[in-house]
Amino acid sequence: MRWFLGVVVSALLAMSAEAATVQARLVRASNDSKKADKRLTDIEVKLKETFGYQFYQQLGAQQRPLQAGTKLRLDLGREFVLFVMPRSADKHQRELELEWYSGKTLLVRSVVKIVENGHLFVKGPEVGNDWIVLAVGVRN
Amino acid sequence: MKSHNTERISALADGELKGLSRWLTHRHVRHCPQCANEYQRLQRVHEILTACPPAIEMSDSADFFWSKVRREVEAHEQETISIPMPRLSLSDWLLVHRAALATVTSSLMVVLATCLMLQQPRPTGPGAVMVERVDTIIPNTVATPLKGTDSDVAVIWVSGLEWTPDLDQMKECFNNIET
Numbered sequence: 001m002r003w004f005l006g007v008v009v010s011a012l013l014a015m016s017a018e019a020a021t022v023q024a025r026l027v028r029a030s031n032d033s034k035k036a037d038k039r040l041t042d043i044e045v046k047l048k049e050t051f052g053y054q055f056y057q058q059l060g061a062q063q064r065p066l067q068a069g070t071k072l073r074l075d076l077g078r079e080f081v082l083f084v085m086p087r088s089a090d091k092h093q094r095e096l097e098l099e100w101y102s103g104k105t106l107l108v109r110s111v112v113k114i115v116e117n118g119h120l121f122v123k124g125p126e127v128g129n130d131w132i133v134l135a136v137g138v139r140n
Numbered sequence: 141m142k143s144h145n146t147e148r149i150s151a152l153a154d155g156e157l158k159g160l161s162r163w164l165t166h167r168h169v170r171h172c173p174q175c176a177n178e179y180q181r182l183q184r185v186h187e188i189l190t191a192c193p194p195a196i197e198m199s200d201s202a203d204f205f206w207s208k209v210r211r212e213v214e215a216h217e218q219e220t221i222s223i224p225m226p227r228l229s230l231s232d233w234l235l236v237h238r239a240a241l242a243t244v245t246s247s248l249m250v251v252l253a254t255c256l257m258l259q260q261p262r263p264t265g266p267g268a269v270m271v272e273r274v275d276t277i278i279p280n281t282v283a284t285p286l287k288g289t290d291s292d293v294a295v296i297w298v299s300g301l302e303w304t305p306d307l308d309q310m311k312e313c314f315n316n317i318e319t
Contacts, residue, residue, distance in 0.1 A: 102314040110274040118269040
């Protein structure tokens with residue numbers, strides 16, 4: 001029975017030790033593109049439901065493991081930067097403080113509670129007929 | 141009866157068979173010399189046993205005998221008797237500890253199911269992704285939290301940002317904003 005308990009405890013510890021990763025993607029929503037961006041396959045349906053555009057192109061993306069008390073910088077290209085500060089976490093939900101910059105200008109800051117495989121979409125500036133969208137997700 | 145079955149022959153000789161099985165066994169014995177021989181041997185044994193009943197004489201009367209037995213039992217009633225446990229094979233052990241085996245198996249299944257549930261994404265319910273606070277410091281701009289189409293999606297809608305025809309002008313525009 002002792003070996004069995006040992007196996008169970010080890011498995012639970014191994015699972016809890018998995019680090020969650022925050023991923024940020026800079027997306028251009030458009031009706032003019034010709035084909036879908038395969039890198040956005042996992043969120044394309046949700047983007048369409050949310051913003052209504054037909055095509056979504058990934059301009060830049062970065063992901064980094066979350067560390068308690070550490071402010072992360074995610075460079076998304078085109079001078080867009082997202083700062084992520086983990087505030088608290090339980091088994092399934094994480095509270096993150098986000099700051100989205102364009103160059104030195106703070107576009108928006110927010111505190112969100114986000115679940116694993118959940119998504120936060122931020123509708124940003126309008127460029128021509130398109131929108132710039134920030135997509136943030138957390139996964140293990 | 142297709143094969144020689146000595147148990148059936150013995151049962152026939154003992155008069156234990158009835159009906160169809162008795163008829164079938166009789167029929168086989170009639171046609172099978174080997175079984176007929178066995179049947180005759182058993183019948184002979186029966187005859188001998190019937191002719192010579194065991195003559196066992198009890199030294200005591202039945203009542204007296206049983207009273208002795210009762211006394212013996214009462215005299216040894218308080219004694220502790222240790223019965224050595226035979227060494228069990230794995231299959232015997234599993235048979236004896238069926239309840240323990242079932243408990244361990246079900247516990248294992250519960251633990252495995254729990255582990256699987258922990259690894260599964262949490263079922264999305266209301267408030268699965270939630271914007272606690274949002275603001276922007278750009279003048280004439282508003283950031284509004286909105287509910288997504290699904291509960292695992294939240295949206296922040298930043299409106300009032302200046303429109304630009306392309307990305308280069310957008311960068312220039314944001315660099316010139318005074319906050």
